[in-house]
Amino acid sequence: MDSVGERAGAGWIFPERRGRRDDGHAQRIRQIWSQRHFYAFSPGTGNPIIMPPSERDICVECYMRWKGAFTGKLFGEELNDAIPAWGETTELMLSSQSQVPFPVLVPDLTSSAKRSMLYSSLFAANGDGGGMVKCGGRDAHEAKCHDMYETDLDARRLMAKPRGERNYALCKENAFDRYQQCRGY
Amino acid sequence: MVNHPPYTVVLTYTDEPRQLTMQAVDSALVAPLIEGKMAVPFFLDDEEFQFDDELARQLGVAMLSVIAAGRPEVRQHLNLTQHPIERPPED
Numbered sequence: 001m002d003s004v005g006e007r008a009g010a011g012w013i014f015p016e017r018r019g020r021r022d023d024g025h026a027q028r029i030r031q032i033w034s035q036r037h038f039y040a041f042s043p044g045t046g047n048p049i050i051m052p053p054s055e056r057d058i059c060v061e062c063y064m065r066w067k068g069a070f071t072g073k074l075f076g077e078e079l080n081d082a083i084p085a086w087g088e089t090t091e092l093m094l095s096s097q098s099q100v101p102f103p104v105l106v107p108d109l110t111s112s113a114k115r116s117m118l119y120s121s122l123f124a125a126n127g128d129g130g131g132m133v134k135c136g137g138r139d140a141h142e143a144k145c146h147d148m149y150e151t152d153l154d155a156r157r158l159m160a161k162p163r164g165e166r167n168y169a170l171c172k173e174n175a176f177d178r179y180q181q182c183r184g185y
Numbered sequence: 186m187v188n189h190p191p192y193t194v195v196l197t198y199t200d201e202p203r204q205l206t207m208q209a210v211d212s213a214l215v216a217p218l219i220e221g222k223m224a225v226p227f228f229l230d231d232e233e234f235q236f237d238d239e240l241a242r243q244l245g246v247a248m249l250s251v252i253a254a255g256r257p258e259v260r261q262h263l264n265l266t267q268h269p270i271e272r273p274p275e276d
Contacts, residue, residue: 152223158250159225162243164269171225178223 145182152178193219198252198259205252239270 152175160171193215195208227244228234246265253260 155223155251155254156225158254159247161267162246162250162269163227167225167227167229170229175223 142183145179148182149175149179196248196252198256200258242266243269 153172156171156175157168160168191212192209193212195210195215196205197208198205225247227240246267249259249263249265250267253263
């Protein structure tokens with residue numbers, strides 16, 4: 001099972017800014033990311049390379065890390081409280097909005113124009129502009145696994161419970177294993 | 186003397202006609218269809234392998250409950266004890 005606890009410290013979201021760019025740390029990030037198969041890394045710079053569209057089934061966390069990297073470089077000092085917490089979708093979405101660089105790069109626009117630029121970049125229907133859209137593939141897969149898990153659990157309740165609680169408990173464990181398998185862990 | 190292959194039993198409910206049918210299918214034919222599908226073992230490792238009335242009842246309850254899960258019109262006709270008779274539900 002993927003250890004959420006290990007990634008819980010948000011410290012490595014912008015490691016270069018925090019002066020934690022030691023090899024061990026970068027190694028760990030690389031390891032976590034490659035375990036999840038969402039990114040390739042440039043052999044020269046070690047920077048993440050975005051996958052071709054067919055493989056853009058990346059996890060929300062990885063995507064946000066990549067999407068926010070540029071903003072993090074430019075406006076790192078202003079982003080202290082915007083670093084997302086792992087595993088918390090709402091927080092990721094909120095920080096995604098605050099990390100989008102466009103409004104900051106065009107300071108002489110009115111606030112409503114800024115807002116519309118922000119939203120159109122976040123919710124673009126296709127192309128490269130839509131952050132939320134790109135996460136869709138991964139989300140859809142996660143949702144599919146979760147639906148399967150729920151159906152699994154309910155069928156197991158019906159099939160194993162008449163035999164007793166112990167059978168049911170064991171069966172629930174199996175369901176969770178299948179769920180994790182589906183998610184790729 | 187009749188020769189039976191190892192069977193897999195398929196229980197199907199149909200609307201037209203409203204009927205519950207049971208089919209004995211050669212297990213070898215069914216095997217590729219059920220590969221990788223969720224499986225619920227009825228006996229635990231250390232359990233005595235014993236078919237008695239209560240086990241048959243539990244088996245029936247389990248099968249009918251699963252049929253009813255996808256058929257609201259069947260669900261309303263179910264009147265079953267959902268836990269082992271000699272052991273009341275622990276929760």
